[in-house]
Amino acid sequence: MKANWHLVADIGGTNARFSAVLQGQLESAYEFHYSVEEYPEFTELIGKLLIEIAQATGWNNPPLNACFAVACPADTDLITFTNSHWTFTKGALKDALDCQNLTVINDFEAVAHGITELTEGDLVQVGGQASVENKAIGILGAGTGLGVAGLLPHARGYHVIDTEGGHADYAPIDEIQSAVVNCLRERYGRVSLERLLSGKGLLNIYTALCTIGGFDAVYTTPAEVVAGALDSADATGLQTLNMFCEGMGAAAGNLALTFGARGGIYIAGGVIPRFQEFFINSAFRSKFEDKGRFVSYLQPIPVYLVIRSNLGLLGAAKMLQHN
Numbered sequence: 001m002k003a004n005w006h007l008v009a010d011i012g013g014t015n016a017r018f019s020a021v022l023q024g025q026l027e028s029a030y031e032f033h034y035s036v037e038e039y040p041e042f043t044e045l046i047g048k049l050l051i052e053i054a055q056a057t058g059w060n061n062p063p064l065n066a067c068f069a070v071a072c073p074a075d076t077d078l079i080t081f082t083n084s085h086w087t088f089t090k091g092a093l094k095d096a097l098d099c100q101n102l103t104v105i106n107d108f109e110a111v112a113h114g115i116t117e118l119t120e121g122d123l124v125q126v127g128g129q130a131s132v133e134n135k136a137i138g139i140l141g142a143g144t145g146l147g148v149a150g151l152l153p154h155a156r157g158y159h160v161i162d163t164e165g166g167h168a169d170y171a172p173i174d175e176i177q178s179a180v181v182n183c184l185r186e187r188y189g190r191v192s193l194e195r196l197l198s199g200k201g202l203l204n205i206y207t208a209l210c211t212i213g214g215f216d217a218v219y220t221t222p223a224e225v226v227a228g229a230l231d232s233a234d235a236t237g238l239q240t241l242n243m244f245c246e247g248m249g250a251a252a253g254n255l256a257l258t259f260g261a262r263g264g265i266y267i268a269g270g271v272i273p274r275f276q277e278f279f280i281n282s283a284f285r286s287k288f289e290d291k292g293r294f295v296s297y298l299q300p301i302p303v304y305l306v307i308r309s310n311l312g313l314l315g316a317a318k319m320l321q322h323n
Contacts, residue, residue, distance in 0.1 A: 006320055007053075007063040007097065010107060010312025012036075012071045013083030013144030014199075016045065019313045020053050023064060026117065026317040030056050031310070042086040046096050062098035067316040069110030071145055073164060079104060083144045083200070105319060107312055108147030109162035111268050112139050113322060114315030115151060116158060118308060123266075124276070127285040128302035131264040138261035140165070140252060141269025141306070142201070146194040150259050157322070165255070166194040173250055173287070176212075177243065183208040197247050199271050202226065206240040226275055245279055248272075249287030256301050257294060268306045276305065 004023040009016065013036065020030040032052055039045040054060055072082045080087045094102040115137065131137075137151040148165030151158055170193045172178040184191045184204055196205055202222040210217040213236070219225045229237030252265050265288075272279050289298045308314075 001058045002061045003057070003059045005057075005059055005063055006317065007066040007099070008313055008316035008320070009066070009068040010110060010310070010316060011068065011081070011086075012107060012312075013081060017310060017313055018049055018053075019310075019317070020057055020059070020063070021317050026314055026321070031313070032056075036084045036086065040085070042088045043092070043096060046093070050097070064099060065101045065103070065320055066094075066097050066099045067103045067105065067110075067319050068093070069105050069107040069312050069316045069319075071107045071143070071147070074104045074106045074109075074162075103319065105316070106147075106149070106162045106164075108139060108141070108149040108268075109160050110312045110315035110319060111141065111147060112137075112149040112151045112160040112162070112315065113318040114311040114313075115139060115266055115268075115306075117314055117318055118306065118311075122306060122308035123304040124280065124307055126267075126280055126303040126305055127288070128264070129300040131302050132262040135262040136259040137263040138252070138255040138259045138265045139268060140248075140255055140265070141267055142198045142248070142271040143269045144199050146198045146201070147269065148255065150261075151263070153263065161259075166198070167192045169193070170196055170247070171250070171254075173246070173290075177247070179212050180205055180208040180243070183211050193247075193251055197244065197251060202240060202244055202271070205243050206236060209236050209239055209243075222271070223274075230275060230278065241275060241278060242282060245282035245284045246287045248279075249282075249284040250290070252284075252303060253288040253291055253298055256288070256298055257291065262301055264302045264304055266304045266306055268311055272305065273307055276307070279305070 006021045009018045016034045018032045019028045021028040077090050134153050139149045146166030148163050150161035172181045181191050199222045206225045207217050228234035229241045
C-alpha cells in the first residue's frame, strides 16, 4: 500500500523519537522511540526505523518529505551531535530515506514551531499576567542539554529564531553558585549555562556541592539526584534542585530581557516535569524577576511550563507545513 506521508524526528543526546505522519497532519499514531546509546552508528538506526515503519503502517513507499530536529547546530552538511556520539551528513541521510525533500533543524527550532500549536491544557503558568499579543516569546528548556529559541509572532504568522543560547556563559548570582562554577571550571575550563541547567547539569551541580562540602557523592545519575531530593529529602539533593531552579529563573529572566519577551517565556524539555510541583514552588519566579531596576518590567511577563510530551515531533511536523 502506498500513502503520502512525511517522516519527522526529534533527536536529542539521550533519546531519538520519530513519527510517520500522513500529509496534512501534525500528529500520528505511529511513533518510534529509541535510546541513542544503544546504536553506535546513526545509519544503523535509520535502516531499522524504515523497516519498522513499513511493518507498522503497511506503507511500502518512501516518505515524501522529512524534517529532522537535532540537538546541535544544523546549518552545515555534516551534523555532529553536541551530547552524543552520532554524526551524519544531510546528503547521506536523504539518500537513505529516499525522500523528495529533507529539512534538518535545531531541536529547539522545532520546539518553537510546536509552541504555536499548544492549548491551555498543555501549559502551567508560573506567575506573571497575560501575554501581550504579537510580542516576542522566549523558549528554553532542559533535556540532556539546554535549548534556547525565540518566536516572533506577526500578522501573517510567525518567525522562529534558532539559537545556541544554551552555550552562553553561566553567570552566578551568589557565593555558593560562584563556588560551584569555580569547581566546574577546573573540569571544563569554561562553564556554560548547559553545564548547570540541564539533565547533566543537575549531576554537575550535585558533584560540585559534594566536592565543596568535602564528602563523597552518593548519586551517579540526574534521576538519582532528583529522587534523593524528593523522596528522602537528601540535603545536598535539595540544595542541588534549589540551585537548578534558581539558575533557570535567572536565565529565563535574562532571556526575557534580551528578547523583550512580553509574549511570555516557555519552559520546555523533559527534565523539569519530573519535579513539576517542586519547580513551581521554588525560587524560580523570584529569581526570574530579580533584575534590579527592571523588576517592574519582568513582573507582568508570564512564564509557562510546557507539560505536553513529544513537542519536538509536533514542531517538526509543523515546520513542514510552515514552509
